[in-house]
Amino acid sequence: MNRMTHLPDRLPARDRNDAAATAAPPPTAHRSRRPTSQQWAAWAFLAPVTVYLVLFYAYPLYRNFDLSLRHYTVRSFVQGDAPFTGLANYRAVFDDPTFAPALTHTVVFTAVCLFFQYAIGLALAVFFHQHFKLSATLRALFLVPWLLPLIVSASTWSWMLNSDSGVVNAALHAVGIGPVNWLTSPQWALTSVIIANIWIGVPFNLVVLYSGLQSIPHSLYEAAALDGASAWRRFWSITFPLLRPVSAITLLLGLVYTLKVFDIIWIMTKGGPADASTTFATWSYQLGFGSLLPDFGPGAAVGNLLVVAALVFGLVYLRVQRKQALA
Structure with missing residues (x-):
């Protein structure tokens, strides 16, 4: 019995080392080194x-939010010693008689532009x-309004809609x-600026929606046509x-841009005449930079209202997309 117990000790040294290497578990250092390197690579990217x-x-948003909570003047803006006022700037914005017309114009401008x-x-x-034939050429020509600088497009529409020498009149x-x-x-x-903005934004919608149409299988249209569906029925x-997912992202991006x-x-x-075309964007600029005594705090507060509106619609879009993915 003892001879059987001590038999492994009589094996050659090379065989004993091979058996020990086979039985011993691999070092943990080698197992953890590869995930660590992958994590560092991920952080590097x-x-x-x-x-x-x-x-x-993040930093500009923080600075704009901090700006809206303080009473900034030109002197305090340079020296950085503006006193903290809390929500006083927001109350001043809500109590301003320009707030209601600016809100109405922003909603009308955004909704009408997005729809058309x-x-x-x-x-x-x-x-x-x-x-x-020539569809590619014509489609490329429709991109011209989107490619032009906005100052050129706005100046062109100002000339076209001029009361005395405009081509429209x-x-x-x-x-x-x-x-x-x-x-x-x-x-x-307000109608004039809506028309100009619609003209500028149509090419973007055309490009994105045309790309979405390219992904729809043509066999679906052939099957519907064989079943007797009309062109209008095939569209609906x-x-x-x-096109619903592509339409959702198109409308969201258009909303953020138009706001x-x-x-x-x-x-x-x-923004005139008499604030007839003032929106939150132009009002924020007027408050912050449009006078000799600028109100940086209220101007930043109006800008934050636009940020909140864009954020809310973005969250709504994400919620809708999540529901569609789970459906």
Whole structure:
């Protein structure tokens, strides 16, 4: 029995080492080194994006929020000793008589622009999806308003809608309609900037929605046509439902862009006449930089209202997308 017990000790040294190496578990250091290196690589790739977001998004948002909670003047803005006032700037904004018209104009401007930009862009996308001759050339020409600098587009529309020498009034005069004070009348100023912004935003909707149409299988249209579905029925039963995710992101991006439109309105009407085309974007600029005694705090407060509105709609979009993914 003892001889059987001590038999492994009589094995050659090389065999004993091989058996020990086989039986011993691998060192934990080698198992944990690879995940650690992968984590460091992940952080290395994530670091540039994180630094960019902190420097150009998080910090400006923090500074704007801090600005809205203090009483800043030109002197305190330079020296940095502005007193803390809490929500006084927000109360001043809500009590200002310009708040209600600016809110109304912002809602009307955003809603009307989004509706017509999406409707016209969708109609053009479906039209160009037919792949007729010169469709690519015409589609490229529709991108010109989107590619032009906004100051050029706004200046061009200001010239076209000029009351005395504009081509729009000249065309109306040719058909017997009197001149319209597009930019100087309180009844037409907001309409004028809406028309210009619709013209600028249609190409973006056209490009995104046309890309969405490209992903819809053509076999679905062939099957619907064999079943006797009309073109209108195919659009509402196939095209529109399958474009819903693309439409959602298109409308969200259009909403965020339209909420903060400033340059077009400022170049064409400067928010006037008599605040007839003032939105939150132009009002924020007027408060902060439009006078000899600027109110930086209320101007920042109005800007924060725009940020909150964009954030709310962004969260609504994410919630809708999550429900659609779970459905």
